[in-house]
Amino acid sequence: MSTKRNKLMPMTENSAKWYSQVVQYAELAEHSPVRGCMIIRPYGYAIWEVIQRNLDKRIKSAGVENAYFPIFIPKSFLSREAKHVKGFAKECAVVTHYRLKEDARGEDVVIDPEAKLEEELVLRPTSETIIYDAFSRWIKSWRDLPLNINQWANIVRWEKRTRPFLRTSEFLWQEGHTAHATKDEAAKEVARALKMYHDLAKDLLAIPTTMGYKTESEKFAGADYTTTIEALLRDKKALQSGTSHMLGQNFSKSFNVKFVGRDNKEHYVWQTSWGLSTRIIGGVILMHGDDKGLVLPPKVAPIQVIIVPIWKDKEQRFFVEEFVENIKRQIGSKVRLKIDWREESPGWKFNEWEMKGVPLRFEVGPKDVKKGSVFAAFRHTGEKKSIKVDKDFTATVMQILEDIHNQMYERAVEFVEENTHYVETYDEFKTVASDKGGYVQAFFCGDSKEEELIKNETKFSTRCIPMKTYEKLGPCIKCGKEGHLTNFARAY
Amino acid sequence: MSTKRNKLMPMTENSAKWYSQVVQYAELAEHSPVRGCMIIRPYGYAIWEVIQRNLDKRIKSAGVENAYFPIFIPKSFLSREAKHVKGFAKECAVVTHYRLKEDARGEDVVIDPEAKLEEELVLRPTSETIIYDAFSRWIKSWRDLPLNINQWANIVRWEKRTRPFLRTSEFLWQEGHTAHATKDEAAKEVARALKMYHDLAKDLLAIPTTMGYKTESEKFAGADYTTTIEALLRDKKALQSGTSHMLGQNFSKSFNVKFVGRDNKEHYVWQTSWGLSTRIIGGVILMHGDDKGLVLPPKVAPIQVIIVPIWKDKEQRFFVEEFVENIKRQIGSKVRLKIDWREESPGWKFNEWEMKGVPLRFEVGPKDVKKGSVFAAFRHTGEKKSIKVDKDFTATVMQILEDIHNQMYERAVEFVEENTHYVETYDEFKTVASDKGGYVQAFFCGDSKEEELIKNETKFSTRCIPMKTYEKLGPCIKCGKEGHLTNFARAY
Numbered sequence: 001m002s003t004k005r006n007k008l009m010p011m012t013e014n015s016a017k018w019y020s021q022v023v024q025y026a027e028l029a030e031h032s033p034v035r036g037c038m039i040i041r042p043y044g045y046a047i048w049e050v051i052q053r054n055l056d057k058r059i060k061s062a063g064v065e066n067a068y069f070p071i072f073i074p075k076s077f078l079s080r081e082a083k084h085v086k087g088f089a090k091e092c093a094v095v096t097h098y099r100l101k102e103d104a105r106g107e108d109v110v111i112d113p114e115a116k117l118e119e120e121l122v123l124r125p126t127s128e129t130i131i132y133d134a135f136s137r138w139i140k141s142w143r144d145l146p147l148n149i150n151q152w153a154n155i156v157r158w159e160k161r162t163r164p165f166l167r168t169s170e171f172l173w174q175e176g177h178t179a180h181a182t183k184d185e186a187a188k189e190v191a192r193a194l195k196m197y198h199d200l201a202k203d204l205l206a207i208p209t210t211m212g213y214k215t216e217s218e219k220f221a222g223a224d225y226t227t228t229i230e231a232l233l234r235d236k237k238a239l240q241s242g243t244s245h246m247l248g249q250n251f252s253k254s255f256n257v258k259f260v261g262r263d264n265k266e267h268y269v270w271q272t273s274w275g276l277s278t279r280i281i282g283g284v285i286l287m288h289g290d291d292k293g294l295v296l297p298p299k300v301a302p303i304q305v306i307i308v309p310i311w312k313d314k315e316q317r318f319f320v321e322e323f324v325e326n327i328k329r330q331i332g333s334k335v336r337l338k339i340d341w342r343e344e345s346p347g348w349k350f351n352e353w354e355m356k357g358v359p360l361r362f363e364v365g366p367k368d369v370k371k372g373s374v375f376a377a378f379r380h381t382g383e384k385k386s387i388k389v390d391k392d393f394t395a396t397v398m399q400i401l402e403d404i405h406n407q408m409y410e411r412a413v414e415f416v417e418e419n420t421h422y423v424e425t426y427d428e429f430k431t432v433a434s435d436k437g438g439y440v441q442a443f444f445c446g447d448s449k450e451e452e453l454i455k456n457e458t459k460f461s462t463r464c465i466p467m468k469t470y471e472k473l474g475p476c477i478k479c480g481k482e483g484h485l486t487n488f489a490r491a492y
Numbered sequence: 493m494s495t496k497r498n499k500l501m502p503m504t505e506n507s508a509k510w511y512s513q514v515v516q517y518a519e520l521a522e523h524s525p526v527r528g529c530m531i532i533r534p535y536g537y538a539i540w541e542v543i544q545r546n547l548d549k550r551i552k553s554a555g556v557e558n559a560y561f562p563i564f565i566p567k568s569f570l571s572r573e574a575k576h577v578k579g580f581a582k583e584c585a586v587v588t589h590y591r592l593k594e595d596a597r598g599e600d601v602v603i604d605p606e607a608k609l610e611e612e613l614v615l616r617p618t619s620e621t622i623i624y625d626a627f628s629r630w631i632k633s634w635r636d637l638p639l640n641i642n643q644w645a646n647i648v649r650w651e652k653r654t655r656p657f658l659r660t661s662e663f664l665w666q667e668g669h670t671a672h673a674t675k676d677e678a679a680k681e682v683a684r685a686l687k688m689y690h691d692l693a694k695d696l697l698a699i700p701t702t703m704g705y706k707t708e709s710e711k712f713a714g715a716d717y718t719t720t721i722e723a724l725l726r727d728k729k730a731l732q733s734g735t736s737h738m739l740g741q742n743f744s745k746s747f748n749v750k751f752v753g754r755d756n757k758e759h760y761v762w763q764t765s766w767g768l769s770t771r772i773i774g775g776v777i778l779m780h781g782d783d784k785g786l787v788l789p790p791k792v793a794p795i796q797v798i799i800v801p802i803w804k805d806k807e808q809r810f811f812v813e814e815f816v817e818n819i820k821r822q823i824g825s826k827v828r829l830k831i832d833w834r835e836e837s838p839g840w841k842f843n844e845w846e847m848k849g850v851p852l853r854f855e856v857g858p859k860d861v862k863k864g865s866v867f868a869a870f871r872h873t874g875e876k877k878s879i880k881v882d883k884d885f886t887a888t889v890m891q892i893l894e895d896i897h898n899q900m901y902e903r904a905v906e907f908v909e910e911n912t913h914y915v916e917t918y919d920e921f922k923t924v925a926s927d928k929g930g931y932v933q934a935f936f937c938g939d940s941k942e943e944e945l946i947k948n949e950t951k952f953s954t955r956c957i958p959m960k961t962y963e964k965l966g967p968c969i970k971c972g973k974e975g976h977l978t979n980f981a982r983a984y
Contacts, residue, residue: 034566069524070530098584111612130524
């Protein structure tokens with residue numbers, strides 16, 4: 001708490017700086033002394049908890065059970081699936097020793113050279129290998145299928161360039177892992193999980209996402225195909241916000257996950273995996289934020305309504321407090337509400353809660369008490385108006401929060417529409433990419449070399465082949481061969 | 493799922509073997525390919541989720557906020573607090589490299605020697621150091637105090653001998669960390685957290701625990717004093733089930749956590765930390781289990797009521813299903829209920845749910861439907877009786893679950909009383925320790941050397957100085973000096 005106030009860089013001026021300042025000033029997260037790792041501060045973690053609770057319910061209602069697997073993966077496990085190891089081996093943190101000892105002078109600790117592990121352990125960059133090793137023991141017969149497991153865990157990928165939430169060396173996520181008797185069933189699960197992420201982004205975070213397929217070069221290392229939800233954010237970059245992979249039988253063959261079918265024969269299972277991480281919080285910040293800071297959609301906001309009481313003397317405070325406590329009793333069980341009684345000026349408090357993105361602010365001074373109303377300020381529009389505290393007040397507030405959510409979602413949808421540009425030639429692609437940004441939509445053949453070339457020339461990578469327009473085929477902007485309509489964008 | 497059934501070792505014959513079989517057969521956890529690390533299976537994890545939800549509520553209602561700190565601790569951080577490093581440096585997993593690469597033949601992956609970390613990173617064995625480094629940035633003035641933070645996280649301690657839940661190289665826990673302006677306030681927080689654990693054990697897990705102080709040699713490395721809740725389990729060993737530490741100013745001085753007080757001067761904060769882990773699940777298993785397997789207290793049971801329908805033909809199944817679905821509609825929102833429709837024999841199902849410790853089983857066959865009742869079997873006593881499904885059925889079932897909880901708790905209290913033996917001489921101590929086991933209660937001076945001697949001779953270590961009898965002083969059984977009444981026991 002301090003009366004000094006940091007000035008926020010306008011988003012339009014330098015979105016990267018704006019982002020890191022919002023993360024800092026809204027007390028969402030901070031850099032830790034460990035390179036690339038962040039500390040998620042209480043306000044940021046509270047957002048994650050809301051997301052977790054919401055997603056966990058969706059996961060469980062789909063018949064998926066939570067479990068927990070070791071963070072350590074024997075190095076040899078990574079090598080078993082040939083494509084997987086290439087995708088993940090490079091960025092791993094490796095444990096080589098299991099003991100420290102005091103140095104000769106007894107002043108410091110050093111690695112005990114005698115405590116070297118026989119086989120190095122990798123900190124999970126994802127858990128397919130260690131989980132499917134367990135699946136190979138748990139699955140015997142078709143009766144054991146489908147096997148639907150999820151875990152909430154920390155993940156370590158040693159990233160070169162990091163940004164809080166968007167890309168950190170350690171992050172939090174959930175990873176779902178399922179095994180099925182048939183390819184068709186697995187494909188349905190891939191689609192179900194993706195739709196679940198899409199709905200979560202829409203219903204909870206007011207983020208419209210595009211469901212689509214990744215190209216060969218962008219798919220998960222070890223998958224037959226990868227589906228993704230992609231969000232286009234205010235700085236016109238796209239965020240891969242959740243992925244759902246069809247693993248086919250790649251891992252079941254490497255890890256010997258077999259079942260005896262109704263036909264009494266042995267078969268390899270068909271598998272899927274899907275994950276969503278703390279990264280999505282970066283999406284919330286960059287989708288809705290403005291020059292005053294964070295703007296949180298009501299459903300994910302840890303504080304949905306902040307009440308700022310205004311008083312000059314004891315007597316005023318008495319009446320204001322009575323009024324405000326009544327409001328708390330009336331709506332406190334339906335709305336995540338906080339009353340800010342701190343000894344700071346109202347203006348200072350307004351700034352703070354605006355920076356922290358609280359969707360709705362009620363100012364309550366002696367005049368409001370007299371009128372029996374609150375003076376409401378809407379974070380997402382800046383609109384202000386008096387609201388009567390009558391018997392319908394709870395319903396009114398709930399409706400307002402619902403409306404805010406819908407308006408924020410609609411605004412985001414419009415933004416995506418405005419910033420999606422269909423192009424017919426590669427020249428046009430390059431012009432739009434450099435002049436307008438956002439999504440550039442073009443027919444593309446999917447060839448990995450052409451993809452890399454485009455990326456090197458324009459910094460635009462394929463984000464996905466949208467499912468909605470999957471059937472649309474046309475001549476590739478690069479080579480003329482037939483291809484799908486594909487979304488390109490700068491990515492995080 | 494299999495029709496083969498494993499026979500359980502009787503608890504009285506070999507409690508260690510009984511324990512590991514229950515963990516396996518009830519599908520709570522299993523050993524992983526990584527030495528000392530377990531996989532928590534869905535049924536075991538569901539128990540942890542109930543504990544988490546319950547404890548998280550208690551933590552939040554005490555004004556503590558959740559956050560998340562990196563799993564990596566720079567090696568130098570551990571050395572900063574002299575006693576802390578001695579307590580924890582020895583059993584640490586150490587990350588030395590951050591990249592793997594393909595070997596020369598392209599067939600395997602090996603550590604990339606160029607990717608050596610400048611400073612080794614230790615996987616958190618506990619997070620005081622990394623959290624208090626952050627506290628030193630977050631705390632400026634008395635207005636920032638108290639600062640109450642909690643995190644749910646995985647912890648790594650490289651243990652030599654491991655047992656699922658009770659002692660594993662990786663485990664899950666919560667760790668609370670608070671900073672206060674005064675010693676008195678910190679002491680109150682230490683007591684609050686301990687009482688919270690005590691109440692959780694009693695109210696949720698039906699485990700009576702003794703609140704007490706650890707001796708000098710058993711206290712947390714870096715604490716002024718450590719308080720603990722100790723549970724005496726069926727095999728007459730004691731489990732340290734949760735601890736709450738007064739850290740004094742030891743860490744605030746090492747990590748420079750200072751605040752400007754109302755007196756405008758700088759002071760070091762007073763700190764506490766407290767934790768409870770997946771270990772407590774081992775306590776639940778060993779407190780309540782019997783020769784048929786796990787026995788879960790209703791409040792922590794993922795499934796509180798298992799309905800086993802019994803039918804011979806389609807027509808019977810139709811009526812049984814109708815009846816059972818009605819029960820589900822009636823009590824399903826109040827009770828965690830499962831209906832077992834699998835195509836196995838009722839006897840096979842009874843065994844399975846008994847092994848899994850479900851507190852209450854309803855058998856429902858055509859005769860029960862006719863009578864409008866269920867045939868209930870109580871897991872904790874083996875008692876069976878018919879219960880009418882009338883309009884009060886929900887209340888009846890809720891009351892039964894409450895009664896089961898109370899009976900299990902009372903039974904546990906009696907067990908602890910029966911197995912607590914006060915002794916007046918060291919000879920008596922040795923006799924009781926070897927013949928009876930359980931708690932041996934004696935006056936003890938607290939001297940660490942004498943404590944070690946007793947432990948070496950009897951395998952009994954000090955568990956705690958119970959708070960209830962803290963004022964009782966008497967001559968130490970070993971040296972005659974004045975000491976507190978102290979509980980000794982074999983420990984996990």
